[in-house]
Amino acid sequence: MNGARSVLAPAGPAARILAELGWPLLIAFLITAAVMWGLIAWVALRKRGTFDEHAPSDAGGGLGWVIIGGFIVPGVAFTASFVATIGVLRGFPVEQEQALAPEIRVIGRQWWWQVEYRGPRLADHFVTANEIHIPIGRPVDIELATADVIHSFWVPRLHGKVDLVPGMKNTIRIEATQAGVYPGACAEFCGLQHAGMRFQVIAEGADEYQQWLERQRRPAIAMTDPQASRGETVFMRAACPMCHAVAGTAALATVGPDLTHLASRSTLGAGWVPKDIATLHAWVMNAPSLKPGTRMPALTQFTGPELHDLVAYLEALR
Numbered sequence: 475m476n477g478a479r480s481v482l483a484p485a486g487p488a489a490r491i492l493a494e495l496g497w498p499l500l501i502a503f504l505i506t507a508a509v510m511w512g513l514i515a516w517v518a519l520r521k522r523g524t525f526d527e528h529a530p531s532d533a534g535g536g537l538g539w540v541i542i543g544g545f546i547v548p549g550v551a552f553t554a555s556f557v558a559t560i561g562v563l564r565g566f567p568v569e570q571e572q573a574l575a576p577e578i579r580v581i582g583r584q585w586w587w588q589v590e591y592r593g594p595r596l597a598d599h600f601v602t603a604n605e606i607h608i609p610i611g612r613p614v615d616i617e618l619a620t621a622d623v624i625h626s627f628w629v630p631r632l633h634g635k636v637d638l639v640p641g642m643k644n645t646i647r648i649e650a651t652q653a654g655v656y657p658g659a660c661a662e663f664c665g666l667q668h669a670g671m672r673f674q675v676i677a678e679g680a681d682e683y684q685q686w687l688e689r690q691r692r693p694a695i696a697m698t699d700p701q702a703s704r705g706e707t708v709f710m711r712a713a714c715p716m717c718h719a720v721a722g723t724a725a726l727a728t729v730g731p732d733l734t735h736l737a738s739r740s741t742l743g744a745g746w747v748p749k750d751i752a753t754l755h756a757w758v759m760n761a762p763s764l765k766p767g768t769r770m771p772a773l774t775q776f777t778g779p780e781l782h783d784l785v786a787y788l789e790a791l792r
């Protein structure tokens with residue numbers, strides 16, 4: 475049960491409470507299923523022969539089976555699991571009033587995750603996408619909202635599902651007890667690429683987290699490599715800045731993911747493909763062929779050298 479996506483392998487307090495409910499319910503289900511299949515097998519096998527050998531059966535018997543098996547046993551089982559579930563549900567999700575000032579705001583979009591980090595000062599704010607870094611060993615509150623339809627935020631090893639509902643804010647409190655990469659996904663059908671709406675939560679030590687924050691808060695570095703510098707020109711002249719932002723440049727749009735530190739992220743297209751030089755080329759040229767339905771259009775106007783320069787620029791956005 476060590477799967478990266480297993481709710482029965484909790485890596486934080488919220489997921490542990492859910493697993494402590496999940497295990498007994500799973501075991502109870504398995505026992506019920508075993509008894510049920512046993513009875514079905516017994517019924518199927520107990521009498522063999524022709525119809526003549528079996529006179530019409532006595533319809534008056536068997537009431538004990540109905541009362542015990544049909545009412546008492548399910549009644550006790552359902553009541554016990556209901557009471558246990560209500561007890562666990564009371565802790566979720568975190569009410570707005572109880573929440574710490576959420577450090578992170580996640581906005582669901584078709585089909586990716588906008589991640590906004592907040593801080594006490596305006597200079598601490600930054601925006602990223604599809605990767606959420608958190609420090610280990612302390613609770614982190616995340617505000618959940620959506621820009622379009624209902625999505626659901628789910629990191630199985632850290633917490634249950636919490637929906638992102640139009641016009642509403644929900645808050646989720648996650649905490650990871652061990653460092654690691656915890657895969658997450660959208661858990662509410664939201665259109666063509668619902669299954670391709672993934673993300674990662676990266677839990678790391680306090681120092682590492684602080685270093686990550688500091689790097690992310692900086693605007694994009696000035697391009698010193700000539701190819702990357704040419705690529706920046708290509709980027710700014712093409713359609714890219716109409717959808718994407720790169721902090722510290724003239725690109726400020728918020729339609730698509732913020733690209734300021736794109737090179738520090740490990741995937742493209744919301745966890746769809748690993749980010750490497752080949753997928754960057756393919757994504758820029760024809761993203762819909764890689765991920766059908768993505769809002770990123772195919773950009774076939776670049777010449778070969780322009781495309782290489784553009785990818786060099788994207789790879790330099792560390």
Ligand code: CUA
Nearest residue numbers: 625660664668
């Ligand atoms: Cu977003 Cu399913």
